[in-house]
Amino acid sequence: MTPARRHRRDVEDLLRENAPRVLAAVVRRFGNFADSEDAVQEAMIDAARQWPVEGTPESPVGWLIAVASRRMTDKIRADSARRDREERLAVEPEPGPSAEADDTLALIFMCCRPELSPASAIALTLRAVGGLTTTEIAAAFLVPETTMGRRIARAKQTVAEADEPFGLPVPEERAERLRAALGVLYLIFNEGYAASEGPDLARTELSGEAIRLTRIARLALPEEPEVGGLLALMLLTDARRPARTDGAGELVPLDEQDRSLWDAAAIAEGSRILAEEMAKGAVGPYQLQAAIGLAHDRARRAEDTDWAEILALYGLLEQVAPGPMVALNRAVAAAMAEGPEAGLELLTEVEPRLEGHHRVHAVRAHLLELAGDGRAARAEYSRAAELTASLPEQRYLTRRAARLSAGGA
Amino acid sequence: MKFMLLQHYGRVEGNVPPISEWNPEDVQAHIQFQKDLNAELRERGELVEAQALTGPDLAKIVLATDGAPAVTDGPFAESKELLAGWRMVDVESEERAIEIAALASEGPGPDGAPLRQAIEVREVMSPIEP
Numbered sequence: 001m002t003p004a005r006r007h008r009r010d011v012e013d014l015l016r017e018n019a020p021r022v023l024a025a026v027v028r029r030f031g032n033f034a035d036s037e038d039a040v041q042e043a044m045i046d047a048a049r050q051w052p053v054e055g056t057p058e059s060p061v062g063w064l065i066a067v068a069s070r071r072m073t074d075k076i077r078a079d080s081a082r083r084d085r086e087e088r089l090a091v092e093p094e095p096g097p098s099a100e101a102d103d104t105l106a107l108i109f110m111c112c113r114p115e116l117s118p119a120s121a122i123a124l125t126l127r128a129v130g131g132l133t134t135t136e137i138a139a140a141f142l143v144p145e146t147t148m149g150r151r152i153a154r155a156k157q158t159v160a161e162a163d164e165p166f167g168l169p170v171p172e173e174r175a176e177r178l179r180a181a182l183g184v185l186y187l188i189f190n191e192g193y194a195a196s197e198g199p200d201l202a203r204t205e206l207s208g209e210a211i212r213l214t215r216i217a218r219l220a221l222p223e224e225p226e227v228g229g230l231l232a233l234m235l236l237t238d239a240r241r242p243a244r245t246d247g248a249g250e251l252v253p254l255d256e257q258d259r260s261l262w263d264a265a266a267i268a269e270g271s272r273i274l275a276e277e278m279a280k281g282a283v284g285p286y287q288l289q290a291a292i293g294l295a296h297d298r299a300r301r302a303e304d305t306d307w308a309e310i311l312a313l314y315g316l317l318e319q320v321a322p323g324p325m326v327a328l329n330r331a332v333a334a335a336m337a338e339g340p341e342a343g344l345e346l347l348t349e350v351e352p353r354l355e356g357h358h359r360v361h362a363v364r365a366h367l368l369e370l371a372g373d374g375r376a377a378r379a380e381y382s383r384a385a386e387l388t389a390s391l392p393e394q395r396y397l398t399r400r401a402a403r404l405s406a407g408g409a
Numbered sequence: 410m411k412f413m414l415l416q417h418y419g420r421v422e423g424n425v426p427p428i429s430e431w432n433p434e435d436v437q438a439h440i441q442f443q444k445d446l447n448a449e450l451r452e453r454g455e456l457v458e459a460q461a462l463t464g465p466d467l468a469k470i471v472l473a474t475d476g477a478p479a480v481t482d483g484p485f486a487e488s489k490e491l492l493a494g495w496r497m498v499d500v501e502s503e504e505r506a507i508e509i510a511a512l513a514s515e516g517p518g519p520d521g522a523p524l525r526q527a528i529e530v531r532e533v534m535s536p537i538e539p
Contacts, residue, residue, distance in 0.1 A: 119499070
């Protein structure tokens, strides 16, 4: 890389890291989320153009806030309807320093409002808090840039219409808003983690981004164990990523993964964070899912997995966050801990709630294979393959079925 | 979730003549309808792609045997089965995809009457494991 290119790349990284801080300062000062976001974007474009030529300023964040603020006041002056606010601004004191984590968290809450669709909240969070460009986000989700641009603009409009003052949600709304925010962060993580195809580096960076933002949220909300629980879950899941796909990019099931490829440092950190959170007493679904992840990650070999513990954890998870998918996973754990018949029995119980869902067939196939009924298993794998909408999963199920045809269980 | 909304030639209810035989105002109205629908979907952040294909008389069917292609030129007896065009949309649910397909299904035909075209709705397989 030439020095000029390196400098441009450094500038890009600097801008991205500082985007939320700058946005938070401008929103706090001027109150208008949509216009502030535009102004900050424009300031960043100016910076990306000027700094590589003129050098990075002494205080990059100060520079960006000043330029964005100037755009805002210009816009306010041009807009006669806002004259009142301009007069108010003249007497308002300078906002004091605020912890960076608090600001980022406030932005996350803003962008993850429950009335936004998941896709819209994801796009807006990546843009306003993650500092990704519309181009990058569009590429990550395989959507044209103009379409993604409109999606983000509409999301900003929805946030602006909610007209919530900048800061944390009021206590009555906190639990629901936190749930929505953590849900969006987890979706972003999954979008990145589960991408197993092609040269989509933009996608795999999404997991890193989700982890980064969740870390910041945890800094700002140390009293909420589920934030740390989610972070632990992400780290313990991401740790397995290097072993998740084979040389051809195909999915490798957990029991066949080369565990020497797992990221030991991520597992250690996830384990430590989980222990800290669980010590606080209120155990929620993310912590439980993280504990299940840890039970897998701790096993040196697949056969060392403590399935009894995992079964117990799924039992707890079903109490805390019941749902057919959890019940399905519990059926698998029961089969592993107590034998395939136990799992198949649980499966029959949950099946009515999941009429025709491909996962029921996939799980039944797996359990039938464990029980030694290769022919029935093959039929279930094939059926699951017909019903899934996931291409990597379809190929995995098809191969599983073929394995049984070729000389069978 | 991404969905393909596929339009085939033959799936129009009733005896509607091909668009080449409509009067110009009706043709213009139909074209404008498609443009407007695309613009709305783009504005809503839902449109991924919209394409029209060249006519069935220009279609070719290729079948290879040991590397040697046998090419059959249109027009075909099965022209009705051929694709006229498609939209790919990125939406929150199958319900929304069906809603959009319903809009596309009733674009204006001769004398402005709704065309009632059967649109095939297919989810696009996702590159990620759920």
